Amino acid sequence: MVPDLMIRAMAESKLAIHFVIMPLEERDLSRSAVILLDRLRVGGTEKQGVWLDAALRQCGWQCHLRLLFPEDTECERSSSAPVADGGLAVLRSFLRVLQELRDSRPDVLICMGRTANSLGFLAKLLFPGLKLVTTCRTNRALPLLYCCSLRRSECCIANSQWAADQVGLVIAGAPERVVLIENALLRPHLFDLDRSPAAKAAARIGLGLAADTPVLCNISSFVPGKNKGDLLSAFARSRIDPTAVLLLVGEGSERVKCEQYAQELGIGDRVRFFGKADAIEPFLQASDLFVSTSLRDSLPNALVEAQAAGLPVVAYDVAGAAEAFESERSGLAVTSGEVDAFARAIERLMSSPKLRHDFGAYARTRASALYAPEVIAARYDTVLRGLFDV
Known part of the structure; x- marks a missing residue:
């Protein structure tokens, strides 16, 4: 399977880091979440992600926004599959995110963006107790690794019924795991x-x-x-x-x-x-x-x-x-x-x-x-x- 090959490649690379695979302990404090975005640019997903970070804080969550590419604030949308394009750079960036997850051990990881969603399954494999939440906010074809994350997530939040139906085709037999939440009006x-x-x-x-x-x-x-x-x-x-x-x-x-x-x-x-x-x-x-x-x-x-x-x-x-x-x-x-x-x-x-x-x-x-x-x-x-x- 592709996920197994990726994990093996990470373990064999010079970028490999060590993880302790254990369930997350129960928290007495408020729940914590990490929102993983590809990058900050002018698109709707990025704006909604920044808003969601602030909104969850107001709801009592300990929330942190993390970017896969913090230095890349503007780029054209690519039609190529994420991860496949510049895969080593993507994995290097994601390894930094995994280190943060290991150290902070949040309760929930929310993936927003094609690349973030395509890598979410790795976080779930490495941290089984982590609640993985994927999102679907596009009408483009969903890459293989994106689908891997959809199948392993506890929940996928789609911003339209159309998107929810597309996710339902990927995780057939589990309609309860797909939730419709529309975009917030940011103005x-x-x-x-x-x-x-x-x-x-x-x-x-x-x-x-x-x-x-x-x-x-x-x-x-x-x-x-x-x-x-x-x-x-x-x-x-x-x-x-x-x-x-x-x-x-x-x-x-x-x-x-x-x-x-x-x-x-x-x-x-x-x-x-x-x-x-x-x-x-x-x-x-x-x-x-x-x-x-x-x-x-x-x-x-x-x-x-x-x-x-x-x-x-x-x-x-x-x-x-x-x-x-x-x-x-x-x-x-x-x-x-x-x-x-x-x-x-x-x-x-x-x-x-x-x-x-x-x-x-x-x-x-x-x-x-x-x-x-x-x-x-x-x-x-x-x-x-x-x-x-x-």
Whole structure:
């Protein structure tokens, strides 16, 4: 088996360290947890991991956030399997984490990120008493080692029902070990973002737009999985007010390509590229509609944030994206790849201020009920403490 080969390789390497295999002793103090992240970058998993560390502390946990690659704060998402790419460097980093686990002996290890989840099973093999919690927050194929960790974990937390179903296929016969906990809204102040006409006009002027400009918005990285080409095509095909503009907020390797494509489509003067922005509130406040043609989201944070800000959404119904909103009540779901249908959905909402208002109001109410951080924190706390009740 692959896990056995990896353990043997570690033992034979110069990086090998010695572990005492023993169950963790019962604690009289509060439970302790380590959250293992791949690295810190701009992605949703990383932001949720940092939030979870603070949230569990507030729930009484002794919690520590550990990074496999603390020096690597920004990188492109790779389609290659984790561990296989630069395996020695990955194992060297993970050995440092294992040393910390040996010394601190936490009650729970929570893995977040493809590489962290692909290595979790090793921690479980070396520390049998450790409660291993894996997570699934992607709609990409799960590598072999990731699946090994899923099968050995006490619990897998998925952020969408779609992701939970995929995990269920890996650990068939144990549905009770898969738990659905959605993303927390990391900007709860968006619930109070002013949606009045005056505030919207002021936000538009602040972005260099006319106060009465119809505005569509997308906030996400320029990477292949975000599929910005379809979004640009749909915007170009949509028969809406010719003065309408599309705001694209974010950075990434695909940005230049998208800028060129916008020019080719003849909409270069109607698409504004703003780059990375820490403060997204002005963009959401200035907008009438949030749009996304992403193909790689289990539960998109951007859709959650847009709805919290009172915006209706139009998005492809891939993976768990359609779970982030309620089609025909807070937005419109479009079959993935159907650009013309996406354009028609844009037309439908942009032509009806009342429909946008009604969808936006319901979106904000739904987001408050499902994604408020205190709600999600309580669910994590309940699930993790429940691991010790059996």
